[in-house]
């Protein structure tokens with residue numbers, strides 16, 4: 001009996017301590033005099049995540065509740081207080097004009113246990129500056145042009161795989177994931193994956209573990225993300241050992257093969273090898289010639305897979321789904337493609353692809369409604385007084401930018417739930433403030449890939 005009473009008291013004490021800790025955290029914005037969205041224990045403002053709502057849906061709901069209140073409000077990612085932006089001019093101030101106060105994202109990095117987490121998206125401050133500088137020449141349209149033949153070749157497999165499926169229904173997400181994994185693994189680490197022909201079951205399984213339901217639970221990801229330092233201390237992992245070892249082995253083996261055989265094919269991996277061996281990329285002027293380490297290039301090669309696969313395959317899948325539901329758009333796009341390939345026997349060159357203006361509009365509208373990067377993050381490295389308010393974003397706190405919510409803001413988009421590529425004609429674009437649309441993020445920390453595919457980069 002005595003033991004039960006002691007156990008009960010200890011449990012009660014722990015629960016009370018946790019509750020008081022949450023309560024103290026939840027009083028943060030009240031004490032600071034910042035308007036905030038009322039949290040509830042224990043999810044803060046993320047009640048229903050995973051079970052009832054998608055992460056992106058919750059952020060849109062918070063935006064709808066917050067936008068009348070202030071251009072920035074407080075809110076809680078579980079227990080972690082964060083600042084939520086509801087004004088596009090403030091987004092510009094944070095991501096562009098005052099970039100030096102918001103260089104980092106505050107992500108989980110544990111280089112010792114998981115070397116693959118030390119990639120460009122996660123690393124911070126001068127280390128990020130150095131790496132971004134090194135990788136910038138990798139993302140030029142000239143470099144992508146030289147990889148176009150690889151992508152074009154793999155798209156033949158996509159056509160065959162599509163033809164094999166039923167004429168009435170095609171499971172596009174699975175198909176596009178396999179295609180994207182084939183493209184990214186070929187260009188980023190020289191692997192002939194051939195997932196479209198079901199040849200590399202292991203890579204397909206690994207991709208599902210990283211991007212699909214089989215992967216880390218949303219709760220764990222939230223924890224890693226809300227408490228990166230504590231997670232590191234507790235030796236938590238973002239990816240399983242299986243995932244980490246798989247990528248380290250595959251990429252290292254391909255690097256070794258290329259070095260031993262003087263294999264200089266034109267792709268991302270080749271450029272990363274040059275950065276490791278010479279500190280610069282052939283034909284690119286660089287004042288900084290410090291070489292990258294093997295671990296550094298392994299993490300960056302993995303990043304291309306991690307940042308490039310799900311974003312691209314989701315966009316392609318939603319784009320195809322919208323075309324299936326909008327026959328008029330599909331017909332118009334088909335006419336454009338047929339007209340531009342009538343003298344080329346169906347071949348589409350890199351240049352022709354960029355001249356397909358309606359295709360570009362369809363992609364942009366898909367990225368507006370189905371933005372894979374539905375929120376952007378920054379962490380304040382110093383206090384930042386928000387102009388026109390009494391609010392100061394405090395050093396060390398995260399700032400959440402709800403990109404998808406801005407893409408549905410009726411002030412900028414008439415009838416925002418309608419799929420309408422004509423919103424992206426040059427005349428319509430000119431009518432909107434530029435910051436009303438930023439699927440690739442904004443400022444010096446935006447998606448490098450953006451420069452290669454968006455009409456906004458012209």
Ligand code: HEM
Pocket residue numbers: 120121122132303304305307308309311312315367371372373374376377439440441442443444445446447448449
């Ligand atoms: C439709 C496809 C894609 C979308 C919508 C997308 C979107 C984004 C977004 C929203 C960010 C954060 C930007 C910010 O915080 O301001 C980002 C960062 C990044 N993306 Fe992408 N991305 C796509 C494809 C790719 C691909 C294919 C690659 C590489 C091969 C890539 C590489 C990166 C990198 C390296 C960063 C981090 C930049 C930095 O922190 O300096 N992305 N992307």
